[in-house]
Amino acid sequence: MLRRTLMLATALMLFAGAAAAKPTLTAYASETELQQALSRWREQAQRLQGERRRAMGESFALQAAPAAPLAKAEGSSSDSARVSESITNVQTAGVDEGGIVKRAGDHLVILRRGRLFTVRVGGDALRPAAMVDAYAPGSDPSGAWYDELLISGSTVVVIGYSYARGGTEIGLFELGGDGALAYRATYHLRSFDYYSSRNYASRLIGRKLVFYTPTVLQPWHDKPWELMPGLRRWQGEATPPEFQRLLPATRIYRSDDDFDAAEPLALHTVTACELGGAAMSCESSAVLGPAGRVFYVSQGSVYVWTTSWRRQASAVFRLPLDGTAPTALKTAGVPVDQMSFLEDAGGHLNVLLRETGRGEGMWGSERTSGGMALLRVPLAAFGDGHGAAQREHYRKLPGPASHALQNRFVGDWLLWGGADALRADRRDGALGRAWALRYATDGTEPIALEPGHGIERIEAMGRHALFVGSTGEDLHFSSVRLTADTARVADRFVQAGARQGETRTHGFFFQPGGAEEGLLGLPVLRPEAPGRYGVYGGGHGSAAVLYLRQRDLAFQPLGQLQAQPQAARDDACKASCVDWYGNARPIFLGARVFALLGYELVEGQLQRDAWRERIEERRRISFAPAALGRDGRYSPFN
Numbered sequence: 228m229l230r231r232t233l234m235l236a237t238a239l240m241l242f243a244g245a246a247a248a249k250p251t252l253t254a255y256a257s258e259t260e261l262q263q264a265l266s267r268w269r270e271q272a273q274r275l276q277g278e279r280r281r282a283m284g285e286s287f288a289l290q291a292a293p294a295a296p297l298a299k300a301e302g303s304s305s306d307s308a309r310v311s312e313s314i315t316n317v318q319t320a321g322v323d324e325g326g327i328v329k330r331a332g333d334h335l336v337i338l339r340r341g342r343l344f345t346v347r348v349g350g351d352a353l354r355p356a357a358m359v360d361a362y363a364p365g366s367d368p369s370g371a372w373y374d375e376l377l378i379s380g381s382t383v384v385v386i387g388y389s390y391a392r393g394g395t396e397i398g399l400f401e402l403g404g405d406g407a408l409a410y411r412a413t414y415h416l417r418s419f420d421y422y423s424s425r426n427y428a429s430r431l432i433g434r435k436l437v438f439y440t441p442t443v444l445q446p447w448h449d450k451p452w453e454l455m456p457g458l459r460r461w462q463g464e465a466t467p468p469e470f471q472r473l474l475p476a477t478r479i480y481r482s483d484d485d486f487d488a489a490e491p492l493a494l495h496t497v498t499a500c501e502l503g504g505a506a507m508s509c510e511s512s513a514v515l516g517p518a519g520r521v522f523y524v525s526q527g528s529v530y531v532w533t534t535s536w537r538r539q540a541s542a543v544f545r546l547p548l549d550g551t552a553p554t555a556l557k558t559a560g561v562p563v564d565q566m567s568f569l570e571d572a573g574g575h576l577n578v579l580l581r582e583t584g585r586g587e588g589m590w591g592s593e594r595t596s597g598g599m600a601l602l603r604v605p606l607a608a609f610g611d612g613h614g615a616a617q618r619e620h621y622r623k624l625p626g627p628a629s630h631a632l633q634n635r636f637v638g639d640w641l642l643w644g645g646a647d648a649l650r651a652d653r654r655d656g657a658l659g660r661a662w663a664l665r666y667a668t669d670g671t672e673p674i675a676l677e678p679g680h681g682i683e684r685i686e687a688m689g690r691h692a693l694f695v696g697s698t699g700e701d702l703h704f705s706s707v708r709l710t711a712d713t714a715r716v717a718d719r720f721v722q723a724g725a726r727q728g729e730t731r732t733h734g735f736f737f738q739p740g741g742a743e744e745g746l747l748g749l750p751v752l753r754p755e756a757p758g759r760y761g762v763y764g765g766g767h768g769s770a771a772v773l774y775l776r777q778r779d780l781a782f783q784p785l786g787q788l789q790a791q792p793q794a795a796r797d798d799a800c801k802a803s804c805v806d807w808y809g810n811a812r813p814i815f816l817g818a819r820v821f822a823l824l825g826y827e828l829v830e831g832q833l834q835r836d837a838w839r840e841r842i843e844e845r846r847r848i849s850f851a852p853a854a855l856g857r858d859g860r861y862s863p864f865n
């Protein structure tokens with residue numbers, strides 16, 4: 228009798244546990260099931276294209292010619308450091324983002340125009356140390372872009388994309404104590420282009436490298452499953468059998484939404500690689516859905532927001548970094564960029580949305596439009612993809628007419644605004660060019676702010692915020708005081724005859740100097756300076772890095788560290804010969820202040836007198852390739 232009672236109790240416990248288990252997305256059970264699903268979609272898409280072709284009288288070649296992977300614009304050849312040491316302006320603490328310069332102990336490591344450089348800064352040094360190509364020895368780098376740099380312990384990671392080889396490249400280098408760089412290996416991940424004008428493809432959490440890559444599936448490819456992400460170690464030009472598939476059908480998930488035969492499908496793939504061993508080991512998971520996408524990385528998950536371009540139907544997928552099955556939720560609207568997201572400590576996902584958009588690919592973030600809303604949904608609402616966010620999860624918000632929107636979560640506040648400074652926009656009864664909202668507090672209304680200029684950048688300054696934007700030929704800085712119950716513009720500073728030299732988030736850095744003070748730096752250009760705004764980081768070289776001190780949100784200008792005029796020189800560039808991710812950064816190392824300006828690293832020194840504080844140039848070095856000797860070492864006499 229006792230045995231029967233125990234068996235019954237055990238069964239009840241197992242049933243209760245199963246009932247309480249959180250539903251997740253369902254993966255394909257086998258390769259056959261995946262291939263059948265893709266074949267059905269492909270047949271429907273081809274039939275639809277045939278009907279359109281007959282109706283419009285267009286040739287099949289025009290309708291069905293495969294598009295090449297999207298390329299960047301014309302004119303191109305074709306354990307991490309401690310958080311306290313970070314010199315990268317990141318969205319989430321503890322989640323490092325791929326950039327162009329990182330600190331590794333006594334050295335700065337710089338990625339520029341297809342090469343890696345190290346500069347010794349330990350102690351009071353400022354001395355170039357070494358240079359190597361950022362790609363595999365013997366490989367052809369033409370058509371490749373090496374844009375993102377990460378460091379875990381002594382491992383230097385370079386993330387790039389090769390249009391010639393059709394995939395993401397992951398280069399590993401060993402950093403020596405003397406700053407020397409030794410090539411270790413290159414891994415080639417079969418993927419489509421990940422480029423975004425605002426987001427970064429790679430993240431580093433501890434020793435785990437995480438990156439997002441899409442694979443766009445087109446109906447004219449007769450075997451789309453052959454495009455699945457695969458990994459190989461570089462040993463010469465690729466052949467298909469060398470790739471080891473990372474993404475079996477049993478790691479590909481989908482919701483219950485039907486695939487739209489009128490537009491492409493995409494495998495939104497998250498790959499996590501462990502950097503601790505002799506060989507890099509990687510695992511991938513993916514969700515299958517529409518091609519429009521924006522992604523965001525928290526400390527525990529990657530969120531991928533997918534959007535149907537034709538129907539503007541959306542869903543958000545949550546892919547945990549511990550390898551467990553993803554969950555999803557049907558949604559409406561489109562995030563502007565990764566800054567539109569926040570997974571908060573209270574167990575909610577918060578996302579600022581616009582009515583329409585095509586995701587963040589290429590320059591998609593600059594092309595959103597329509598009304599605005601905040602989605603605030605409990606993480607517990609994520610499930611097997613059948614459920615949808617409800618009316619109570621959305622709040623309508625006012626917003627600017629501008630297509631180019633900036634947004635950021637700072638502390639308990641969400642701030643947003645548009646780049647158009649010519650007029651105030653009236654919408655939903657609110658007047659203003661920027662707004663602030665306590666996003667987690669019910670019943671609060673957005674506060675309209677009037678900084679007097681367009682909003683081209685929103686940054687955190689401790690627990691307060693900063694707006695940066697232009698009016699005419701002047702660049703404006705507005706501090707925003709954020710308290711428990713209100714937000715207001717506290718102070719303004721105008722840099723006459725200037726504009727931002729870098730619009731990506733990493734171009735800015737704020738170093739706290741106390742509870743209510745700190746230093747900030749931002750690259751600036753003259754208004755007439757050449758280069759495509761917001762893309763080339765100043766094109767032919769950023770003119771200066773501007774420094775301000777803020778005390779209790781009041782600005783004090785400190786001056787600039789200027790780039791030195793140089794005659795055009797041939798640096799024998801072979802890859803990444805346009806600075807897509809910028810070429811200038813403010814850098815703070817303890818009490819030391821630097822400006823990275825192209826191939827120059829300029830150190831400044833803060834001077835104080837009875838009247839004011841200012842920054843003056845102390846010294847500078849060039850780490851340009853022309854300064855290298857034959858053995859790869861630098862000499863001041865070359």
